[in-house]
Amino acid sequence: MAPLAEALVVGAGPAGLMAAEELAKAGVRTIVCEARPSVARKFLMAGKSGLNVTRDEPREAFVSRYDAPQLRPILAGFGPDEVQQWCRDLGQEIFTGSSGRVFPVAMKASPLLRAWLQRLVSLRVEIRTRWRWSGFAAAGLRFATPEGDRVLTPDATVLALGGASWQRLGSDGAWVPWLREKGVAISDWKPANMGFRIDWSQRMAAFFGQPVKGVALLVGNRRERGEFVISSRGIEGGGIYAVSRDLREGATLALDLLPDLTEDQVAARLARMKPAESTANRLRKLGLGKVQAALVMEWSRDAPLARLKRLPVPLAGPRPLDEAISVAGGVRWDALTPDLELRALPGVFACGEMLDWEAPTGGYLLTACWASGRWAGQRAAARITTA
Structure with a gap:
């Protein structure tokens, strides 16, 4: 046999x-x-x-x-x-x-x-x-x-x-x-399917571990609805993973913080607000939560109300291979x-x-x-x- x-x-x-x-x-x-x-x-x-x-x-x-x-x-x-x-x-x-x-x-x-x-x-x-x-x-x-x-x-x-x-x-x-x-x-x-490094300022430490929801991620011609998490090391989570390959290959990332409103609608809502209102109050009235408002002030302090539909995200490269x-x-x-x-x-x-x-x-x-x-x-x- x-x-x-x-x-x-x-x-x-x-x-x-x-x-x-x-x-x-x-x-x-x-x-x-x-x-x-x-x-x-x-x-x-x-x-x-x-x-x-x-x-x-x-x-x-x-x-x-x-x-x-x-x-x-x-x-x-x-x-x-x-x-x-x-x-x-x-x-x-x-x-x-x-x-x-x-x-x-x-x-x-x-x-x-x-x-x-x-x-x-x-x-x-x-x-x-x-x-x-x-x-x-x-x-x-x-x-x-x-x-x-x-x-x-x-x-x-x-x-x-x-x-x-x-x-x-x-x-x-x-x-x-x-x-x-x-x-x-x-x-x-x-x-692949990894987070990205971001060099946060000290004021963002209060938001580590918190999710960012209700946004659209803009990568080249792509627009993806998704959410991600802020960590001490950067940003990670499903929304980021969905576009991680393009970002790894050099594409830029921006956020649409008000994806359900057009630019004209955002401008009209801002125009109806009182001129003396603080930026924080305006962002709140637009419907932004504390985390989203913090990102605006972190990345667009010089013009916080001008980039709500396309807020640039300053990535510092992908997280290491062993974390992917x-x-x-x-x-x-x-x-x-x-x-x-x-x-x-x-x-x-x-x-x-x-x-x-x-x-x-x-x-x-x-x-x-x-x-x-x-x-x-x-x-x-x-x-x-x-x-």
Whole structure:
């Protein structure tokens, strides 16, 4: 009898666990090696404030939010509808919020992860924690383990090693030099979905931690309604993340503090106010809250009433890579076959955040990690079982 085919998955985040599920469903003995003491640490952290699994919107609109057309066939097989059904199949009911974002009813990531791990156990997936990949050996892949160095020689390997943000949770990009040594082309990392630095004056300290709501963000020809948070380090939050790629590439940012009024309407309201009224009182009568008024005085003290429809924001650059929610950069698409197999390393596949793609928050990141893990796992299984 021929020995049972064996596959190795390196990395136990959403992409790696999905690859393992597909390999095991195909009847392949599957081992998952994870460097950390527990699995899916970034997944659990991201779900603490509410696990946004996907976005409930037409598929074409959904895939248009990604900068990599190579993801289109991958997302066609596992997009928003499939993610929702997958969650239900794990016994996790989901709901769609007013913004179109989809969440488990339980909101947290841990119930979904527990149910998923139980399924993987039933499929006889073996998960080895504290097994840190340390590069290639002559015959396979070398791991540093609690029992010392070990070398595994699987029939196929799926790498799901993450990007280079949130290093404390395991995404440290340590794998980059090992793949480059093997001839794999990798684009340099850039922060994505990140905040931006602002050099605040001392008077803004009173507003640190407060949200800025009811504004429009003006970036080039784009106009995005959204909100963000003022912090001691700058500005961050969903509204900023939605335009972070353009800002990273050099676009300027301005705020429309009265997005529901035209410039003429603002001018007419100001004209009706008493000439002796203070600027603070005028801003209040226009409907600006204390935080918005503080931003006006911070950035336009010389002409506070003239820039309410386009208040320039003096950005001092993006926050560091390790503070970013996600990254751009990684394994280049021309280094991969359509099956996500590394051209320089036949039998080795890659998926998840380690690939060179970028998308906004709001369920897009997690869906693509699951979808690419599924795709890589299925293709790796096919390579083994048809060999």
